[in-house]
Amino acid sequence: MTNHEWLYSEQTIRRxxxxxxxxxxxxxxxxxxxxxxxxxxxxxxxxxxxIHYEMKMVKFSKENGTKCKxxxxxxxxxxxxxxxxxxxxxxxELYNRRVWDDGLSDVAVAYRTxxxxxxxxxxxxxxxxxxxxxxxxxxxxxxxxxFDNLDHRYLKKQWCSLLxxxxxxxxxxxxxxxxxxxxxxxxxxxxxxxxxENNRLGRKTLNQQxxxxxxxQFKANRSHITKNKSLYGIPQGSPLSAxxxxxxxxxxxxxxxxxxxxxxxxxxxxxxxxxIILPSNSKDDVETTxxxxxxxxxxxxxxxxxPSKTQYFHYTNGVLVNCGKRFxxxxxxxxxxxxxxxxxxNGQNVTIRAxxxxxxxxxxxxxxxxxxxxxxxxxxxxxxxxxNLYRCYSERGANGKPGNFLTYVSRAExxxxxxxxxxxxxxxHMQKIRKALNDH
Numbered sequence: 001m002t003n004h005e006w007l008y009s010e011q012t013i014r015r016x017x018x019x020x021x022x023x024x025x026x027x028x029x030x031x032x033x034x035x036x037x038x039x040x041x042x043x044x045x046x047x048x049x050x051i052h053y054e055m056k057m058v059k060f061s062k063e064n065g066t067k068c069k070x071x072x073x074x075x076x077x078x079x080x081x082x083x084x085x086x087x088x089x090x091x092x093e094l095y096n097r098r099v100w101d102d103g104l105s106d107v108a109v110a111y112r113t114x115x116x117x118x119x120x121x122x123x124x125x126x127x128x129x130x131x132x133x134x135x136x137x138x139x140x141x142x143x144x145x146x147f148d149n150l151d152h153r154y155l156k157k158q159w160c161s162l163l164x165x166x167x168x169x170x171x172x173x174x175x176x177x178x179x180x181x182x183x184x185x186x187x188x189x190x191x192x193x194x195x196x197e198n199n200r201l202g203r204k205t206l207n208q209q210x211x212x213x214x215x216x217q218f219k220a221n222r223s224h225i226t227k228n229k230s231l232y233g234i235p236q237g238s239p240l241s242a243x244x245x246x247x248x249x250x251x252x253x254x255x256x257x258x259x260x261x262x263x264x265x266x267x268x269x270x271x272x273x274x275x276i277i278l279p280s281n282s283k284d285d286v287e288t289t290x291x292x293x294x295x296x297x298x299x300x301x302x303x304x305x306x307p308s309k310t311q312y313f314h315y316t317n318g319v320l321v322n323c324g325k326r327f328x329x330x331x332x333x334x335x336x337x338x339x340x341x342x343x344x345x346n347g348q349n350v351t352i353r354a355x356x357x358x359x360x361x362x363x364x365x366x367x368x369x370x371x372x373x374x375x376x377x378x379x380x381x382x383x384x385x386x387x388n389l390y391r392c393y394s395e396r397g398a399n400g401k402p403g404n405f406l407t408y409v410s411r412a413e414x415x416x417x418x419x420x421x422x423x424x425x426x427x428x429h430m431q432k433i434r435k436a437l438n439d440h
Contacts, residue, residue, distance in 0.1 A: 006089050007033040016085055021207045022077045023048045023185075023218055029082050036079075036086045043170035047178040048077035049225050050235055051212070053187040072148075074184055074235035084240040087175050092243045094162050098250065107257050108249065110271040111242035119341040120408075120415045122268060126275050127338075127345045129266055135316050136265070137286045138338060139276040139293070139327075142309035146272035147241060148233045150248050151301035152180045155234075158247050179244070182235055183227045193221060232302055245271060252303065255296045263289065275340050280314070290327050308332050320347030343412075350420045352409065360405050364393040 006012055007029065016029040035041050055071045076084060096114045099105050109122045130136060143149075156176060160168055168176055188198050190212045196202035206212060213221065234241050253269060256276070260267040263285075265278040276293065278286055290312070297303055307330040314321045320338065324331025337346040344353045367389055392404050399407075413422040 001093075003037065003090065007037060007086070012085075012089075016082055018078065018081065019207065020075065021209045021212045022051060022075075023212060024077045024079055025210060027078045027082065029085065032079060032082045036083045039169065039171035042083060042087075043174050045079075045083065045174060047080050047083075047183075049183040049185045050074035050076055050238070051187050051190065052184040052235075071236065073237045074182070075237050076239070080178075081239060083175065084179070084238050087172070088240045088243050091159075091162065091240075091247065095243060095246055095250075098162060099253075102250075102254050103261075104253055104257055107253050107267055108246050108269050110269070111246060118411075119270070119343075120412045122270065123341040123343040124350075124416055126266070126268055126277065126340055127343070127350055129277055130315050130338075130345070133277070133279050133315070135280040136314075137278045137280055137290075137323075138313040138315060139278075139290060140309070140311040140313075140338060140340065141274050141276075142306045143272040144304045144306045147236050147245060149302040149304070150234050150245070151232045153231065154301045155180065155244060155248050158250050159244075161250065162247055175240070179234055179238060179240055181228055183225050184235070185224055185226075189224045193217065193224075242271075248300070252296060252300050255299075256293055259289065259292060259296070270341055273341070275338075280316075287327060294328075311335055311338075313338055315347060318347050320345070350416055350422065351424065352412065352422060360393070364389075367393075 001009075013028055013030040018026070029036065052072065052074045055073045056069070075081075092111075096105075096112065099108060106125075109117070130138065156168065159172070159176060160166060163169075163172065167173075187203075191198050191202050191206060193213065194206055194209075196205055228235075234244060249269065253267075257267045260276055260278065263278055263281075265276065267276050268274060276290075278289060280286065294305075297305065309332065310324070310328065310330070311322060311332050312324040312327045314323050320336070322333045322336060324333045337344040339353050342353050342356050344351050371386065371389065391400075393406075394404075395406055409423055413420070416422055
C-alpha cells in the first residue's frame with residue numbers, strides 16, 4: 001500500500017477516529033492528511049503533552065490468587081496521534097521490506113501488518129518445530145520493562161539505519177524527539193482541575209467535553225506538565241511505540257537469527273517475548289551458543305532479560321525437562337512446560353496456558369457472583385439480565401460478533417487439531433456459570 005492509498009483508506013480514517021477528550025479538538029486522518037503528510041509541517045509541529053494514567057492489570061493464578069500489576073499508559077492528542085499513525089505506517093512499511101531482505105520476516109512477529117497471522121499460528125510453528133526435531137534445546141526469554149528501557153541514542157541509530165540515512169530528516173527528528181523526550185500530564189490532575197472525581201463517572205464526564213482544558217486553562221496550568229528527562233524509555237500507548245520496539249531490535253534480531261539458523265534452529269520474537277530452538281548436537285555446543293546469544297543481547301543498551309521468565313528446556317522424543325541452571329544460575333526451573341504466546345507445551349500436548357484460563361474463569365465467576373449477590377436486581381430495583389454474562393463467557397456469544405474468549409479457543413482447536421487438548425479446560429462453562437449464579 002502506498003502512502004497515498006493509506007491516507008485515503010476508509011479503514012485508516014475510521015481507525016483514526018477516537019472519542020476521548022484531549023487538549024485539542026477531535027479530528028481524524030481524513031481531515032489532517034495534507035498536514036501530516038507534509039514533512040515541513042511535521043518538522044515544526046508543536047506536540048501536546050500525553051495524558052498519562054496508571055492501568056491496573058489484574059493477574060490471577062491458582063497459586064497466588066489475584067495480583068494487580070500497574071501499567072503506565074499514555075495517549076496522545078488527536079492531531080499528534082494522526083502524525084504518529086502516519087509515521088508508524090511509513091516505518092512499518094520500511095521495516096517489513098527490511099526484515100524480508102534480511103531473512104527475518106518470520107522472526108519478529110508482533111505488530112506486523114503484513115503477516116495476517118495470530119498467536120495461534122506462531123505458537124504452533126514453534127511447537128511443531130520442536131516435535132519435528134525430536135531432540136533439541138529451547139530457550140524462553142522476556143525483556144525487563146522493554147518499552148521503558150529503550151535507549152534513545154541506540155533507537156535513533158536504528159531509525160537512521162531503517163531509513164538508510166546518516167541523520168534523521170527534520171520531520172522524522174521532530175517525531176523522534178517528541179516520542180523520546182516526551183511530556184505528559186496526569187489524568188488525575190485534569191480530573192481535579194475539572195472538579196471531577198477519579199472514578200468511572202468522572203472519567204466519562206471528562207471525555208464528553210470538547211477538550212480536557214480550554215486553551216486558556218492549558219496555558220495557566222502548564223506547571224502540571226512533566227517531561228521525560230531520562231535518556232531512555234518511550235510511552236506505552238502511542239501508535240508509534242510498537243513499530244519502534246521492532247526497529248530497536250533490528251540488529252539484535254539479525255545477529256541472533258543468523259547464529260540460530262546456521263545451526264538448524266529457529267528464533268521467534270513477539271515484542272518482549274522470544275523463543276529459541278536449537279537441535280541437540282552436543283552439550284558444549286549448545287552452552288556456547290546460548291552464551292553467545294546472551295552476549296548479543298548485551299550488545300543492545302538496556303536490553304535485560306527478566307530472570308524469573310528466562311527458562312531453558314531439553315526435549316527428547318516427547319519428554320520435556322527444565323534444565324535452566326545448566327545454562328544460567330538465575331534461570332527459572334519451576335516450570336515444567338514451555339509457555340509461549342498464551343499456549344503451553346509439556347512435551348506431549350498443547351493446551352491454552354493455565355494463567356489465561358484462570359483469568360477467564362476469574363472474570364466469569366466475579367461477574368456471576370456480583371449478579372447473584374445483588375439478587376438479580378440493581379440498586380434502583382431494575383432487573384439484571386444475564387444476557388451480557390452469557391454473551392461474554394459462553395458459547396452463546398462465541399458464534400456471533402465480536403465473539404469472545406471461546407471463539408479464540410475454537411480457532412485454536414481448529415488450527416492445532418482435535419488431537420491436542422486445547423478445549424479441555426473450557427468445557428462445561430455453562431454449568432459453571434449457572435452454579436456461580438446459584439451459589440449466593
